[in-house]
Amino acid sequence: MVSRTEHWDAVFSAESDQDLGWYEHDAAQTLKFFKHIKLDAGQQIFLAGAGTSNLVDALFKMGCHLILNDISGQALNRLKNRLGEGDYQTLQQDMSLPLLHVKPVDIWIDRAVLHFLLDESAIEQYFDNVRASLKQDGYVLLAEFAKEGAQKCSGLPVHQYSVEEMQARLGDGFVLIESEDYLFVNPQGHERPYVYALFQRTEL
Numbered sequence: 175m176v177s178r179t180e181h182w183d184a185v186f187s188a189e190s191d192q193d194l195g196w197y198e199h200d201a202a203q204t205l206k207f208f209k210h211i212k213l214d215a216g217q218q219i220f221l222a223g224a225g226t227s228n229l230v231d232a233l234f235k236m237g238c239h240l241i242l243n244d245i246s247g248q249a250l251n252r253l254k255n256r257l258g259e260g261d262y263q264t265l266q267q268d269m270s271l272p273l274l275h276v277k278p279v280d281i282w283i284d285r286a287v288l289h290f291l292l293d294e295s296a297i298e299q300y301f302d303n304v305r306a307s308l309k310q311d312g313y314v315l316l317a318e319f320a321k322e323g324a325q326k327c328s329g330l331p332v333h334q335y336s337v338e339e340m341q342a343r344l345g346d347g348f349v350l351i352e353s354e355d356y357l358f359v360n361p362q363g364h365e366r367p368y369v370y371a372l373f374q375r376t377e378l
């Protein structure tokens with residue numbers, strides 16, 4: 175059986191960025207949620223599965239410290255080659271396992287990573303990781319396949335989300351700031367309905 179890491183390494187070895195089914199030329203859909211966030215120099219932004227996303231370059235220019243996690247070493251190598259030197263660190267951890275070596279973060283961003291976790295224990299661990307890592311008043315932005323959306327991504331089955339489920343899994347210490355149903359059309363022309371939701375942590 176192919177492991178998660180092997181699956182993703184094979185994907186990133188086989189495809190150019192522009193051919194990936196989740197490729198976005200422009201990170202505006204994610205960045206628009208930043209209107210709610212007061213950014214200070216030195217804030218720590220954690221990306222749960224950075225892939226080779228152009229969002230990374232946009233955040234890089236905003237002057238925050240980036241913690242770029244991905245299960246795929248291939249993706250991280252490609253990203254590092256693109257970014258060169260800078261104020262970021264990379265981590266290769268599986269988000270369904272306890273997250274190690276991460277200092278408290280101000281902003282947690284996940285586009286199309288959480289929805290690959292299917293087992294209840296893996297999903298619970300993911301949300302435990304969020305709660306263990308996010309500072310008081312910090313933000314978590316989740317962008318996952320929506321309830322009426324596609325049932326597979328990258329050939330893998332997904333767990334579809336609603337805002338209500340995200341809220342319930344995060345728990346009472348998180349307040350919904352803004353959510354949006356967003357229809358992403360991928361490079362192959364297929365419609366991929368996402369749900370985006372930004373929460374703020376009001377209680378530790």
Ligand SMILES: C[S@@+](CC[C@H](N)C(=O)[O-])C[C@H]1O[C@@H](n2cnc3c(N)ncnc32)[C@H](O)[C@@H]1O
Pocket residue numbers: 178182196197198222223224225226227228243244245246249267268269270284285286287290327328
């Ligand atoms: C659909 S891609 C999205 C990539 C990026 N967030 C974007 O929007 O372009 C999913 C990413 O999550 C990573 N990934 C999948 N499962 C993961 C896991 N359990 N832990 C950490 N990363 C994972 C993959 O390697 C891949 O880079």
